[in-house]
Amino acid sequence: MPENRQIHLDNRPAGEAQASNFVLVTAQTPALQDGEVLVRHHFLSLDPYMRGRMNDAKSYAQPQALGQTMGGGTVGEVVESRNPRYPVGTKVVGMGGWQEYSVVNADVPGALRAVDTRHVPLSAYLGAVGMPGVTAYYGLVHIIAPKAGDTVVVSAATGAVGSAFAALSKARGCHTVGIAGGAEKCKYAVDELGFDACIDYKEYSDAASLSAAIAAACPNGIDGYFENVGGMVLNAVLPRMNAFGRIAVCGMIAGYNGAPLPLTQPALILMQRLKIEGFIVSEHMEVWPAALAELGALVADGKLRARESIAQSLENAPEAFLGLLKGKNFGKQLVKLV
Amino acid sequence: MPENRQIHLDNRPAGEAQASNFVLVTAQTPALQDGEVLVRHHFLSLDPYMRGRMNDAKSYAQPQALGQTMGGGTVGEVVESRNPRYPVGTKVVGMGGWQEYSVVNADVPGALRAVDTRHVPLSAYLGAVGMPGVTAYYGLVHIIAPKAGDTVVVSAATGAVGSAFAALSKARGCHTVGIAGGAEKCKYAVDELGFDACIDYKEYSDAASLSAAIAAACPNGIDGYFENVGGMVLNAVLPRMNAFGRIAVCGMIAGYNGAPLPLTQPALILMQRLKIEGFIVSEHMEVWPAALAELGALVADGKLRARESIAQSLENAPEAFLGLLKGKNFGKQLVKLV
Numbered sequence: 001m002p003e004n005r006q007i008h009l010d011n012r013p014a015g016e017a018q019a020s021n022f023v024l025v026t027a028q029t030p031a032l033q034d035g036e037v038l039v040r041h042h043f044l045s046l047d048p049y050m051r052g053r054m055n056d057a058k059s060y061a062q063p064q065a066l067g068q069t070m071g072g073g074t075v076g077e078v079v080e081s082r083n084p085r086y087p088v089g090t091k092v093v094g095m096g097g098w099q100e101y102s103v104v105n106a107d108v109p110g111a112l113r114a115v116d117t118r119h120v121p122l123s124a125y126l127g128a129v130g131m132p133g134v135t136a137y138y139g140l141v142h143i144i145a146p147k148a149g150d151t152v153v154v155s156a157a158t159g160a161v162g163s164a165f166a167a168l169s170k171a172r173g174c175h176t177v178g179i180a181g182g183a184e185k186c187k188y189a190v191d192e193l194g195f196d197a198c199i200d201y202k203e204y205s206d207a208a209s210l211s212a213a214i215a216a217a218c219p220n221g222i223d224g225y226f227e228n229v230g231g232m233v234l235n236a237v238l239p240r241m242n243a244f245g246r247i248a249v250c251g252m253i254a255g256y257n258g259a260p261l262p263l264t265q266p267a268l269i270l271m272q273r274l275k276i277e278g279f280i281v282s283e284h285m286e287v288w289p290a291a292l293a294e295l296g297a298l299v300a301d302g303k304l305r306a307r308e309s310i311a312q313s314l315e316n317a318p319e320a321f322l323g324l325l326k327g328k329n330f331g332k333q334l335v336k337l338v
Numbered sequence: 339m340p341e342n343r344q345i346h347l348d349n350r351p352a353g354e355a356q357a358s359n360f361v362l363v364t365a366q367t368p369a370l371q372d373g374e375v376l377v378r379h380h381f382l383s384l385d386p387y388m389r390g391r392m393n394d395a396k397s398y399a400q401p402q403a404l405g406q407t408m409g410g411g412t413v414g415e416v417v418e419s420r421n422p423r424y425p426v427g428t429k430v431v432g433m434g435g436w437q438e439y440s441v442v443n444a445d446v447p448g449a450l451r452a453v454d455t456r457h458v459p460l461s462a463y464l465g466a467v468g469m470p471g472v473t474a475y476y477g478l479v480h481i482i483a484p485k486a487g488d489t490v491v492v493s494a495a496t497g498a499v500g501s502a503f504a505a506l507s508k509a510r511g512c513h514t515v516g517i518a519g520g521a522e523k524c525k526y527a528v529d530e531l532g533f534d535a536c537i538d539y540k541e542y543s544d545a546a547s548l549s550a551a552i553a554a555a556c557p558n559g560i561d562g563y564f565e566n567v568g569g570m571v572l573n574a575v576l577p578r579m580n581a582f583g584r585i586a587v588c589g590m591i592a593g594y595n596g597a598p599l600p601l602t603q604p605a606l607i608l609m610q611r612l613k614i615e616g617f618i619v620s621e622h623m624e625v626w627p628a629a630l631a632e633l634g635a636l637v638a639d640g641k642l643r644a645r646e647s648i649a650q651s652l653e654n655a656p657e658a659f660l661g662l663l664k665g666k667n668f669g670k671q672l673v674k675l676v
Contacts, residue, residue, distance in 0.1 A: 230604060249604075249608045250608070251608065252604065252605040252608050261604065261605065262601060262602050262603075262604070263600060263604040265600075266568060266572070266587075266601040267568065269587045269614060269615075270587045270589065270590050270617075270618075271390075271616070272616065273615075273616045273617055273618065274614075274616050275613070275614070275615045275616075276613070276614040276615070277611075277612070277613045277614070278607040278608040278610065278611045278612050278613075279608075279611055280611060283611070
């Protein structure tokens with residue numbers, strides 16, 4: 001069996017996450033039992049939710065265990081098999097974690113999914129046609145539930161979720177506005193992702209001035225907001241919400257370090273009769289088939305061309321992850337492992 | 339026609355509302371046109387929402403016009419009639435405002451409703467079997483939507499909304515906990531209104547200590563919260579919400595003076611996948627018939643015995659209203675006008 005390099009969580013962050021929280025370990029892959037396959041990972045997905053799991057705090061997921069391989073989504077290829085449904089050569093998506101190989105009992109429901117790479121590139125199953133894409137779908141379709149002509153806004157607009165949100169909302173006839181960090185990202189959002197407008201929050205030093213810029217980009221107010229960020233951006237969006245507006249809360253990336261990020265004007269929830277709903281997409285498996293079908297078609301048709309930031313080789317995963325938390329990535333953050 | 343004393347909004351408050359914002363005016367009641375009736379008001383309802391309308395600010399309702407009679411719910415009796423469907427002697431509920439009489443075209447849908455006072459006292463149509471009762475019903479039944487055994491919490495527990503909330507939620511088998519200001523109110527909540535427990539928020543100087551007291555009264559966490567107050571109470575409740583908890587936002591009384599009342603931990607919306615929804619009951623007229631039927635039966639059966647704070651005579655309405663905003667009332671605040 002091949003040598004398998006892994007990245008473990010060595011210690012928990014005090015405040016900001018550091019490279020020293022992680023440690024690179026080399027292990028042997030165990031011999032396969034009946035039903036198991038050995039997957040060689042081609043790509044590892046890095047996602048903001050992983051920061052939350054590094055804490056030993058009450059949250060929606062179990063904390064990442066210390067001294068164990070960091071969890072995470074992977075796509076790869078079956079290179080050894082004792083499962084006839086997953087022969088050698090099968091391309092698969094799963095939760096292989098921050099390592100080069102994983103041994104998986106492919107008979108466990110949900111453990112592995114074989115994917116078709118004829119029209120959709122393998123890496124897209126970690127982004128547009130994977131968890132981030134379905135996340136955008138759930139928040140847009142099931143919480144915001146827009147009608148044609150509605151104005152919808154998404155923060156972290158050029159990330160994997162934001163990219164999918166743009167394609168899905170434009171397909172529904174919405175006026176779609178992004179919020180992102182930097183002029184280059186905003187240009188990309190409009191030129192490549194199909195946003196009608198994109199606001200560079202880094203140009204604004206406070207919620208009031210950002211809110212004015214949002215108002216200018218949303219002349220009819222905001223009917224639906226998809227929140228990936230929290231903090232100043234949320235406080236800037238909230239006063240622009242129309243009556244009966246819907247806010248899907250998917251991420252509060254700015255709060256993971258424990259810094260207080262108060263919502264400054266909660267009375268607007270009442271004044272505008274808003275509905276605000278937090279969700280995590282893995283609790284809504286019933287929507288995945290419809291979501292993946294639509295997202296796969298958007299990618300195959302070239303209507304969703306999500307950008308990827310690709311780090312090379314497992315040992316660079318921690319640095320890429322820390323950069324993701326600071327918004328240094330541009331599109332879906334992956335680590336290429338082959 | 340009789341002389342009619344009215345209270346007008348004379349000027350808008352800068353910060354806290356003051357008695358000097360109001361002025362007492364004496365007018366003549368106009369002669370009746372066909373279809374109109376003259377209603378002598380027996381009771382005027384005072385409600386927290388009126389404070390919001392005193393501001394000239396973006397909200398769900400038009401601001402109260404300056405130099406005009408303050409709006410408000412009234413119950414009374416038809417004393418002159420040019421409408422055969424509302425003969426003299428009919429008991430009616432309407433929006434007569436802060437005055438002793440009103441002239442109403444009773445053919446306008448929704449302008450007046452004749453009520454039956456055989457089993458339900460007239461004043462109850464301004465409280466338990468009126469707008470406050472239906473408010474409790476909508477938030478509980480349509481937003482919180484509890485199942486038997488759920489824990490539900492309401493702030494301003496001994497007010498008109500809180501009293502109805504207790505009867506409605508106990509009828510659904512919930513563990514029902516109130517939050518109120520003062521030991522006397524809390525004792526009343528448990529002894530008379532049927533709350534399983536009531537927490538005196540005045541005993542706690544910060545959200546953390548109040549939150550600990552809430553945790554003790556809600557050993558299984560909170561599934562549904564009905565928010566009448568905002569501020570420290572909301573910040574204390576939020577960390578006690580269970581996964582998939584629902585929060586109905588009906589009032590933010592503490593924020594009407596413009597003081598910032600931030601929500602300190604919005605990340606909990608995501609961590610616990612909460613649904614938070616603001617509403618005003620007049621936008622959900624479809625629920626009123628079912629709500630009034632259930633509330634009327636609860637009052638007639640003695641299961642909802644809501645307390646009233648009754649001020650005497652129109653000229654005392656401003657003082658009673660200012661006291662309501664400070665929580666000096668005990669139960670539904672009314673002004674008796676006859």
